[in-house]
Amino acid sequence: MSSEKQETASVRVLGRWPSPFVIRVLIALGLKGVDHELVEEAVGNKSELLLASNPVHKKIPVLLQHGRPVSESLIIVQYVDEAWASQAPALLPSDPYARAAERFWAQYVDDKFPTAIRVLRGRLDGDKDGKDYFGGDGVGYLDIALGSHLGWIRAVERIAEIRLLDAAKVPKLAAWADRFCAHPAVADAMPEVDRFVEFSVKNDGAVKAASANYK
Ligand SMILES: N[C@@H](CCC(=O)N[C@@H](CS)C(=O)NCC(=O)O)C(=O)O
Missing domain, CATH: 3.40.30.10 (Glutaredoxin)
Structure with missing residues (x-):
């Protein structure tokens, strides 16, 4: 070995x-x-x-x-x-200022969800460079912080029959979410929406708690 x-x-x-x-x-x-x-x-x-x-x-x-x-x-x-700094990709940028900004927004996701979604959506809308991810061309730290919630967001959408990430209303955020979930490393780590839905049905409170978080 x-x-x-x-x-x-x-x-x-x-x-x-x-x-x-x-x-x-x-x-x-x-x-x-x-x-x-x-x-x-x-x-x-x-x-x-x-x-x-x-x-x-x-x-x-x-x-x-x-x-x-x-x-x-x-x-x-x-x-x-x-x-694992020697193994690509880098999740945080190397520039200290850019690193601080990524960590600030990731912490904001944890402190102020779902307000953070609205604020970050604005960032995507205002992005003139048309980058694929918050981290730039690849999945980065902030993408992971926010994107880790997408399984539950999609389960809530299905169970409550609502659209939280409506492509008609928030096209850039919806496209980011689809891109993030389709990334091979994310797809491997993120359970299927069906599993979250099944878990919610078995654990009655789970979806109520998740809905309160995400709506
Ligand atoms: N800020 C923590 C939050 C972790 C967290 O809330 N974990 C929950 C499960 S999703 C937990 O362990 N809850 C058990 C408890 O609170 O006793 C992190 O980012 O790791």
Whole structure:
């Protein structure tokens, strides 16, 4: 086994598949081509490993590399970018100012969803360069922060029979969402909409919670 292989074989993510925060981490690892294992946490019964790995927040996701834990999804995505810096693509720009701006908007997504969608939609509409992604020509940090919610957004659209990303009303955002979800690394990491819908039916509260977030 090459040293690179040993390096990547030892990455585990403590999580649960429906969590957008977990999906973020899986997308980042997929983009970097890092072998990893998703260790599913049981609902309502936090594992000893989770409690020991993230004793402050006790939340998923946690990334474990050689047993060393990294918590908080946005911090994990940045960690993945830096720990596998030699593997393309870069998720954050190299320029410190541009990096700060990406991190600012990603944090805004977490703090002010869904206002953030409206603000970022405006950014896409005002983009004269016609870039494919917030990160430029490829999927980047901010794309991952926002795009990780698309599975749930689409499930809510289907269940509640509403259009949240209507191509007639928000063509650039809708096109971005389609492009993002079709990206091979995203498609691998993002569960099918049907799975979210099925999960919602089985867990009555899930879709109500998701609708409140996304509407
Ligand atoms: N800010 C955290 C949010 C993570 C989060 O909210 N995780 C939820 C699942 S989606 C969780 O672990 N909840 C269990 C709990 O709050 O005890 C991140 O970005 O990683």
